[in-house]
Amino acid sequence: MHCTCRAYGHVSLQLSRAVNGVSVSCLTSLYRNSLLLFSPVIHLLLSPRESVGNYKRAVKRFDDGHRLCNDLMGCLQERAKIEKAYGDQLTGWSKRWRQLIEKGPQYGSVERAWLAVMTEADKVSELHQEVKNGLVNEDVEKVKNWQKEAYHKQMIGGFKEAKEADEGFKKAQKPWAKKLKEMEAAKKTYHLACKEEKMAATREANGKTEASVTQDQQKKLHEKTDKCKHDTQKAKEKYEKSLDELSKCTPQYMESMETVFDQCQQHEVKRLTFLKEALLDIKRHLNLTENQSYATVYRELERTILGANTQEDLKWFSNNHGPEMHMNWPAFEEYNPDAASAPIKKKKPDGAPPTPSTDHVAPPGDRSSVSSYEKNQAYSTEWSDDEQPAGNSGNENGGNGNSFEDDSSVGKPQATGVRVRALYDYEGQEQDELTFKAGDELTKTEDEDDQGWCRGRLDTGKEGLYPANYVEPI
Missing domain, CATH: 2.30.30.40 (SH3 Domains)
Structure with missing residues (x-):
């Protein structure tokens, strides 16, 4: 900032030396060039003809930051519902198909391998429930607590941080805005005087060529032109003076505005840093590939499937339901009165x-x-x-x-x-x-x-x- 002020001082000195004998358009050009030497961020706040009040965008970031915290919490809560719904669907699917498989014709080690897919669904469902719990109980709560600490609501509405920034910008801009208003008024007066001078000169020139204009009228037209020239010169001097005064208070204005802006930037740095850290935590909860339990589920599933033995299953079926099963052929039985009286x-x-x-x-x-x-x-x-x-x-x-x-x-x-x-x-x-x-x-x-x-x-x-x-x- 000190380097910027020195640079501006050099331009201001040139501007002061050039006031006498230099056109106003040239002075205005020098003044605008001096503004370009300052920080691009401050230059954005001070765009030509709309500089007063342009700090509103910086103040609005406080309201935007609070709303973005709400948006992030809503985003996470919606994702948590999706995770829960997916986990519930996996559990329902697993329960239904486990019953169908257990009642169905599949048997042996291949049946166990098939049922292992249902076990995988149950375990993955639990992991997605953990994702949901992590999002709601950790990430959402973390954002909510940070939001509460970073933004303090007022009874009259709005946030304390936004109000302080707005008041700081207004205070820093008030003296300069007053000088700017005076300069704009002087410029308007000068431009009107130039217009009147030009019109008076035109009337005087036309009067000299017209025979109907008397000598006395020509004299009055000439006096009017001289008076307009005098008023124009006087308005020009006042305009140049107000412009010079505005340029002299500009360095202090820029410094004060940048001080308040830096305070806003510090708060925004905290918000952006927190948001980045929060997103990393969210990624950690969502990324199941980094969860050791997730990898274990599929290692166990693969081990169970690879453990299926088709030959043993065929042998078991033959022993229990085929030609190798134990035969219990009918044999002669004596009459048993107890068995005859048993419920049919x-x-x-x-x-x-x-x-x-x-x-x-x-x-x-x-x-x-x-x-x-x-x-x-x-x-x-x-x-x-x-x-x-x-x-x-x-x-x-x-x-x-x-x-x-x-x-x-x-x-x-x-x-x-x-x-x-x-x-x-x-x-x-x-x-x-x-x-x-x-x-x-x-x-x-x-x-x-x-x-x-x-x-x-x-x-x-x-x-x-x-x-x-x-x-x-x-």
């Missing part, structure tokens, strides 16, 4: 439970994509007889039946006391059938039979039959 499992006339109604469906989701083949689905052999009494079944009487007649008994534990939830409303048609609503919970006491019925017990203690496809395990 209900057998529906048409052999299959009713189709579930979609009018009342429980929240777990659509089962339309469930594979038609389920792990617990039983297949009858060619020698099985639908009219065979249940009491004569090998499985009922101690295990003399052929294992091929009930695939679900191989490698799968009997479901004793398994809690299930109703997917649909069901109204019992007979006394030995249960009645429940979608969402009710009950206990499955016997697995699904070959006709699609299960035996269960309500929480009230009532036992009975219900369609297997009306419930899902909890």
Whole structure:
């Protein structure tokens, strides 16, 4: 700033020496050139003819800075909602497909590999929930706290920092603005005097060429021209003097304005620095590739998938459901009165439970994509007889039946006391059938039979039959 003032002093000296005998246009040019020697930022504040009040843009940055903090918080909150929604969708997708896969025909190590994809979704969902928590609980709170410390609202509106800057600029500009106003008035007077002088000279010249103009009138026109020249010279001197006075107070004005502007810049430096740091923190929360837990999820997924052994899966299926399985051929059985008096499992006339109604469906989701083949689905052999009494079944009487007649008994534990939830409303048609609503919970006491019925017990203690496809395990 001192160098700038010295530079201006040199131009001011030249300007003062040039006042006498130099045209006003030349003086104005020198004055404008002197302003160009100052800081570009201050020159922006002092653009020609609009210099007074141009500091408003610097003051407005305080209001803009506060609003930008609100914008950043709104931006982060919206992103947090997206992260949460994505995590919830992953969890719902994983739950639905895990149930479908577990009930479907896939088995062995490949089934475990497939289920590992669901596990990946659950873990990634947790990571996205952590992203959401980081954005809301850390980043948004950090911006809110900084905003509260950096901007202080006033009871009358606006911010204390903006008011102080505005008052500082007004105080620094007031003396110079007064001189500027005087200079503009003097310039206007001078220009009007020049116009009058030119018009008087024109009238005098026309009077000399016209015969109708008397000698006395020509004399008056000449006196008018002389008077206009005198007024013009006087207005010129006043204009030059006011311009000189304005130029003398300009260095102090520039210095005062720059001092206030620097204070505004210091506050803006703090805001920009904070914003940069906040964005780096946001990037750290968003960038899951730098999260070790994220990398671990996919290492475990890859290890599980690579661990799938097709030959072992084929061998397991052959041992449990193929020619290598243990055969339990029918054998002669003596009459057992206890077995004959045992409760007979209900057998529906048409052999299959009713189709579930979609009018009342429980929240777990659509089962339309469930594979038609389920792990617990039983297949009858060619020698099985639908009219065979249940009491004569090998499985009922101690295990003399052929294992091929009930695939679900191989490698799968009997479901004793398994809690299930109703997917649909069901109204019992007979006394030995249960009645429940979608969402009710009950206990499955016997697995699904070959006709699609299960035996269960309500929480009230009532036992009975219900369609297997009306419930899902909890």
